[in-house]
Amino acid sequence: MRGELCIGSASFLSLVALLLLIFMHVGQINTSTVPRSISMMKVNVSAYGVAIAAATTPDPVTGLYTDNASEPLQQHLGLRNFYDWGLYQYCAYVNDTHGECSPHVTANRLQPYEALTSDMNDNFVRLTNSLIPATTFSDSQYLGEFTRGAYYLLLLGTIATALAFFTGLVRHAFGFFVSTVFAIVGSVFLLIGAVIWTVIVKKAEVINGYFIPTTPPVPLGVEVSVGNGILLAWAAFACLIGSVIPYMISCCTYRG
Numbered sequence: 001m002r003g004e005l006c007i008g009s010a011s012f013l014s015l016v017a018l019l020l021l022i023f024m025h026v027g028q029i030n031t032s033t034v035p036r037s038i039s040m041m042k043v044n045v046s047a048y049g050v051a052i053a054a055a056t057t058p059d060p061v062t063g064l065y066t067d068n069a070s071e072p073l074q075q076h077l078g079l080r081n082f083y084d085w086g087l088y089q090y091c092a093y094v095n096d097t098h099g100e101c102s103p104h105v106t107a108n109r110l111q112p113y114e115a116l117t118s119d120m121n122d123n124f125v126r127l128t129n130s131l132i133p134a135t136t137f138s139d140s141q142y143l144g145e146f147t148r149g150a151y152y153l154l155l156l157g158t159i160a161t162a163l164a165f166f167t168g169l170v171r172h173a174f175g176f177f178v179s180t181v182f183a184i185v186g187s188v189f190l191l192i193g194a195v196i197w198t199v200i201v202k203k204a205e206v207i208n209g210y211f212i213p214t215t216p217p218v219p220l221g222v223e224v225s226v227g228n229g230i231l232l233a234w235a236a237f238a239c240l241i242g243s244v245i246p247y248m249i250s251c252c253t254y255r256g
């Protein structure tokens with residue numbers, strides 16, 4: 001009975017880890033309810049127009065944003081209020097529910113500066129180049145390379161999680177040994193992937209406190225925040241590493 005409990009808890013934990021990772025992967029693949037609500041990083045630029053207006057006073061700002069949710073991205077057709085990144089693409093929203101997504105790319109690079117400026121017309125791109133400081137937020141090379149690497153780690157972690165779960169269903173001491181190994185390897189991949197994403201978004205967040213040097217200074221209005229996809233990766237890591245000991249005990253004690 002104790003053995004059954006051990007096997008059951010190991011399978012349960014690795015299954016939960018797998019489900020959490022599946023949710024992480026579907027983030028922003030389209031704009032329907034569940035994918036829309038999951039992202040790795042969020043950028044809110046709804047107040048950027050205020051900063052642009054302050055910088056261009058007395059000229060009024062027209063045409064910075066579009067309110068047509070179905071206008072395609074990356075065509076300089078107008079900024080949206082919210083940009084959310086998933087592992088495969090990003091989506092930009094005019095309001096809480098309506099938006100468009102960029103094309104699907106495996107190991108998509110996180111390049112928020114490119115995403116924002118590719119939606120602005122050329123005048124605003126020039127203005128933005130002079131307003132947004134050279135910080136990690138606009139270092140697309142750095143953000144892009146690290147998030148691309150982190151994607152592969154999370155992908156390998158997901159595959160290892162699935163293998164740990166499915167081999168654990170084969171009720172055999174050797175199966176539990178293989179599950180133990182996959183759970184350990186998967187935990188390491190998930191840990192490193194989650195750490196990279198967390199550090200990257202924390203670094204991009206430096207833009208949040210930035211003011212444009214008008215008198216008086218006005219907040220830049222570009223707000224970066226951590227998406228819940230990163231929390232899913234951390235939670236999956238916690239569940240998977242929690243399954244290691246019960247898999248190990250099952251492996252050593254199973255006499256099925």
Ligand SMILES: *[C@@H]1O[C@H](CO)[C@@H](O)[C@H](O)[C@H]1NC(C)=O
Binds near residue numbers: 044046223
């Ligand atoms: C976006 O930023 C604006 C201005 O800072 C704020 O009022 C609004 O609540 C934010 N919206 C979301 C969804 O975070």
Ligand SMILES: *[C@@H]1O[C@H](CO)[C@@H](O)[C@H](O)[C@H]1NC(C)=O
Binds near residue numbers: 068069072
């Ligand atoms: C919104 O954009 C789409 C795609 O460009 C276009 O087909 C549609 O007519 C636009 N809607 C309005 C109200 O302008």
Ligand SMILES: *[C@@H]1O[C@H](CO)[C@@H](O)[C@H](O)[C@H]1NC(C)=O
Binds near residue numbers: 067068069094095098
């Ligand atoms: C969001 O924008 C879309 C398209 O412009 C509009 O149809 C919808 O009513 C808006 N939703 C909210 C909650 O404002």
